[in-house]
Amino acid sequence: MPIFWGIHAKPPKIWKIVLGLLPFIILVSVYLTASHVRLERNSDDKLLPSIGKMIQAVDGLAFTKDKRKGEYLMLRDTLSSLKRLIIGVLAAAVVGLFLGMNLGVFPGFNALLMPFVTFISIIPSLSLLPILFISFGIDEMGKVILIFWGTFILITRDMYLATKAIHEEQIIKALTLGASQFSIVYKIVLPQIMPRLIETIRLCLGGGWLFLIASEAIAATDGLGYRIFLVRRYMAMDIIIPYVLWITFLGYMMDLILRLIIKWRYSWYVEMRKGG
Amino acid sequence: MKKTVFMLWLLVTVVFLFTSFADAGQKYKVAWSHYTGWEPWGYASDTGILEKWAKKYGIGIELVLVNDYIESINLYTSGSFSACAMTNMDALTIPAVGGVDSTVLIVGDFSNGNDGIVMKNGSTVKDLKGRDIKLVEFSVSHYLLIRALTMNNMTEKDVKLMNTSDADIAALFASDSNGAVVTWNPPLMQTLNVKGAQLVFDSSKIPGEIIDAMVVRTDAPAELKKALVGAWYEVMAIMSSKEKKAKEAIQMMAKNSGATEAEFKAQLKTTAMFYTPAEAVQFTKGTDLKKTMEYVRTFSFEQGLFGEGVTDKDFIGIEFPDGSIIGNKNNVKLRFNASYMQIASEGKL
Incomplete structure (x- = not known):
């Protein structure tokens, strides 16, 4: 049995770990080499900062109170961004679910x-950005609406498909047992598509982050995207790289939490999917 | 087999990384972005003047228009270009702080009204108190605002700043009934056309402080520096002449920058161009420049633009034509050099 090549390969457990880590190790070592080469030539180089420099930058932003504003900047950025993202995506989830x-x-x-939803689903959300900003203002509202708009249509359409996929027999049976139309929707359909x-929210979060960062880049007073585009002004890669890693980590954690909720609350769904 | 593929791939990556940092030989790349005071570079390239001067000194110069100002400076700083057009402040906070020893080769002009603070429902800087102000943070707009506030005994704490992309600033100002912005031309012109907009401060009140320059790597060869200076002052001579050629040049630059001839001329009025090398030399050697750079470096340090962990504004050294240095003498990374402009003024290029 081959370990790596071919469709019949069965990598042993230890190999799986090694193989999984390999791309990360390569990426980090290529970075460290290139960074070392550049820093050798110019010790103040900002393009590929050393790990120490990044730690120093994170220390300054995350664990030291800002001189001018008297608060922890990274914490504030994270909270503001998460607030916008969560409100936007949650609103989209609620509207999308019911619609x-x-x-x-x-x-x-x-x-x-349906024709209307299909029509507006084709509008690229980012192209609406200037219109949203001018009509809803560049404060929180404009940003939340952009995230909402960017995610709710996908959720709506997916919820529509999930509802359609429910076997008609179930609904007929409920009707013969005397269920009202209202209880069909809320007692038969709703628990099944939750x-x-x-799952859809998990997929939409990627897009949500994109819209969040885009809106913060254009006009903002705080936020993760705001900081990245602000310090780009003086090429502070020692801040940008840790921020990108932090966003990735936050995204991963949110995804993990949602996965755990499914596993905990809807174990039947997990089983059903396994069974095909 | 596996090993060979992997090693080969690693080799390709490493070689690629190294070669992309290597110098390109005898051909030098120069970056610029659209701005009233830099349109002459586009003209010099389009009309072959730049090529003529490059040939004279036996080198090749490729002028590249980078459509994003900050990106052009970042590319210069990371090593893709030998020279780049930028302001005095950005020359200090991006390449110099980034350890790229840079020389201000040509002082082209200073902003004399090209940057301004515009607001609705107010007519003086004092009216800005408590207002939301949209601007590109850490840019010359930010610097201008701090200077205006300081001159009126106010500080940044008296206002609320909102970082806003320069591409959207004019439209956002128009739609905001209580708008206040700091910006530069051309968006400045657009904001002033909005009903109820008032110009409360502009760069003509701090003349000579926002300088637009051609910045070159200090270790670049003299041929490149001479060719750039030569081409620049040939264009300046054309622009300031009374001949038909001057009008044609202005028309070409206006078209290139996307403005009408009248708009471009209006922008030139608020740009104090140094049409002769002698004027530029006098300015660069003057004592006011030192005062300006002191303001600029204090601002940059206080805003944290020298980076995390820098505790002292003397971290970097700035050298002036008379050899004097402010800041760290052992870490001079920004140099004002009038010698090439001097040679040009003597007609010896």
């Missing part, structure tokens, strides 16, 4: 709104 579910269950509602909603 998609009702589109799936009620044909009349579907006839009214795990799918969380």
Whole structure:
């Protein structure tokens, strides 16, 4: 049995760990080599700062109170960004869930709104950015709306498909047992598509981050994207690189939490997916 | 097999990384971005004047328009270009702080109204108190604002800053009923056209402090420096002449910058160009420049632009034409050099 090559390969456990780590090791060592070469030539070089320099920068931003504002900048950036992202995506999830579910269950509602939803889903969200900023202002509202807009249509359409996928027999059975239309939606359909909603949110978070950073880059007073685009002004890679890693970490943690919620609350869904 | 592929790949990566940092030989790349005071560079390149001077000194010069100002400086600082057009402040905070020993080769002009503070519902700097101000933080706009506030016994704490991209600043100002912005031309012109907009401060009140220059690596060969200076002053002579050629040159520059001829002329009025090398030499050797650089470095240090962990504004040294240095004498990274402009003024290029 081959260990690595071919479709029948079965890498042993230890190999899996080694192989998984390999790309990271290569990336880090290429960076360190290139950084060393550049710093050798010019010890003040800012393009590829040393690890020590980055630690120093993080220390200054995360663990030292800012001289002018009297607060921990990285904490403030993180909280502001997370607030915008979470409000935007949650609002999108709630609207998307109810809209998609009702589109799936009620044909009349579907006839009214489906063509419209399909139409607006084609508008690229980022192209709306100037319009959103001018109509909703560049404070929190404009940013949250951009994130909302960028994610809610995908959620709506996915919720619609998930509702459609529910076997009709279930609904007929519920009706014969005397269920009202209302309870069909909220007692039969809703619990079944909840795990799918969380899955969709997981996928949408990537886009959410993109819209968050884009809106913070254009106009903001704080936030992770704000800081990155601000310090770009004097090429502070020693701040930018740790911030990118931090955003990646935050994104990973959010994804992990959502995965754990599915596993904890909807173990039947996990089993169902495994069974195909 | 596995090992060979891996080693080969590693080799390619490393070689690629090294070669991309190596120098390009006899051909030198010079970066610039659109700004009223730098349009002559585009003209010099388009009309072959730059090439003529490069040939005279036996080198090749490729002038590259980088559409984003900060990106052009970052590219220069990371080693892609031998020279780049930038302001005195950015020359200090980006390449010099980044350890790239840089020389201010040509002092082209200073902003004399090209940067300004515009607001609605107010008519003096004092009216800015408590207001939200949109600007590109850490730029010359920020510097101008701090100077204006200081002159009116106010500090940055009296206002709230909002970092805003220069591409969107004019539109956002127009849509905000209580707007206040600090910006430069051309967006400055657009904001002033908005109903209710008032110019409360501009760079003509701090003349000579926001300087637009051609900055070159100090270790670049004299041929490159001479060729750039020669080409620049040939264009300056054309622009300031009374002939038909001057009008044509202005028209070309206006078109290149995306403005109408009238708009471009209006922008030139608020740009104090040094049309002759003698004027530029006099300015560079003057004592006011030292005062300006003292303001600039104090501002840069207080805003944290020298980087985390720098505790002293003397961290970097700035050298002036008379050989005097402010800041660290052992870490001189920004040099004002009038000697090439001097040669030009003597007609010996």
